[in-house]
Amino acid sequence: KAGVTQTPRYLIKTRGQQVTLSCSPISGHRSVSWYQQTPGQGLQFLFEYFSETQRNKGNFPGRFSGRQFSNSRSEMNVSTLELGDSALYLCASSSGTDPYEQYFGPGTRLTVT
Amino acid sequence: GEDVEQSLFLSVREGDSSVINCTYTDSSSTYLYWYKQEPGAGLQLLTYIFSNMDMKQDQRLTVLLNKKDKHLSLRIADTQTGDSAIYFCAESTGSSASKIIFGSGTRLSIRP
Numbered sequence: 230k231a232g233v234t235q236t237p238r239y240l241i242k243t244r245g246q247q248v249t250l251s252c253s254p255i256s257g258h259r260s261v262s263w264y265q266q267t268p269g270q271g272l273q274f275l276f277e278y279f280s281e282t283q284r285n286k287g288n289f290p291g292r293f294s295g296r297q298f299s300n301s302r303s304e305m306n307v308s309t310l311e312l313g314d315s316a317l318y319l320c321a322s323s324s325g326t327d328p329y330e331q332y333f334g335p336g337t338r339l340t341v342t
Numbered sequence: 343g344e345d346v347e348q349s350l351f352l353s354v355r356e357g358d359s360s361v362i363n364c365t366y367t368d369s370s371s372t373y374l375y376w377y378k379q380e381p382g383a384g385l386q387l388l389t390y391i392f393s394n395m396d397m398k399q400d401q402r403l404t405v406l407l408n409k410k411d412k413h414l415s416l417r418i419a420d421t422q423t424g425d426s427a428i429y430f431c432a433e434s435t436g437s438s439a440s441k442i443i444f445g446s447g448t449r450l451s452i453r454p
Binding site: 233262271274279319321323325327328329331334 | 383384385392440444445446447
């Protein structure tokens with residue numbers, strides 16, 4: 230079974246731009262969660278999508294948004310990029326039911342200059 | 343509120359047991375998890391425990407849960423150099439328990 234894939238793996242953007250990251254979950258998984266990982270703040274939950282609906286969200290500004298398609302692939306968008314958005318963005322795939330065993334992708338490293 | 347705390351570093355001699363501790367605040371958490379992250383890699387789920395259990399053992403790993411004190415620990419028996427990594431404790435919360443909150447991670451280093 231193929232693992233979780235994230236594209237692109239690395240991205241450099243400038244302040245004010247917007248970016249879209251993509252995540253393809255494990256086949257059959259209906260839940261995709263997104264996390265931001267930084268040295269200062271650690272791993273922070275952004276949001277979770279299940280069957281195309283946002284089911285949970287963390288405490289991030291509205292500049293961070295996401296969506297999920299009917300094939301369970303998910304995209305995350307960040308608008309009006311700030312320097313502080315530089316981070317490793319991880320997505321995790323799960324069946325969406327207890328016990329929420331999550332399988333993580335390798336991440337997208339975003340650098341904002 | 344939701345908060346998960348861990349100590350940042352742990353150094354253990356090869357062959358000894360490692361014990362990584364974690365405290366959490368959400369008493370309604372249904373599952374608690376341990377993840378491992380090796381350098382340059384994503385997170386790997388090691389094990390999890392349901393909140394109505396006290397202990398779970400899986401080969402070299404033992405998870406202990408003290409629900410009254412909201413304390414979780416991961417014991418790694420016979421620690422090997424390949425166990426060097428960052429270990430994250432996490433709790434499930436949210437309306438459907440699918441919101442996972444992670445601790446800051448404990449960096450485990452192994453001494454020869």
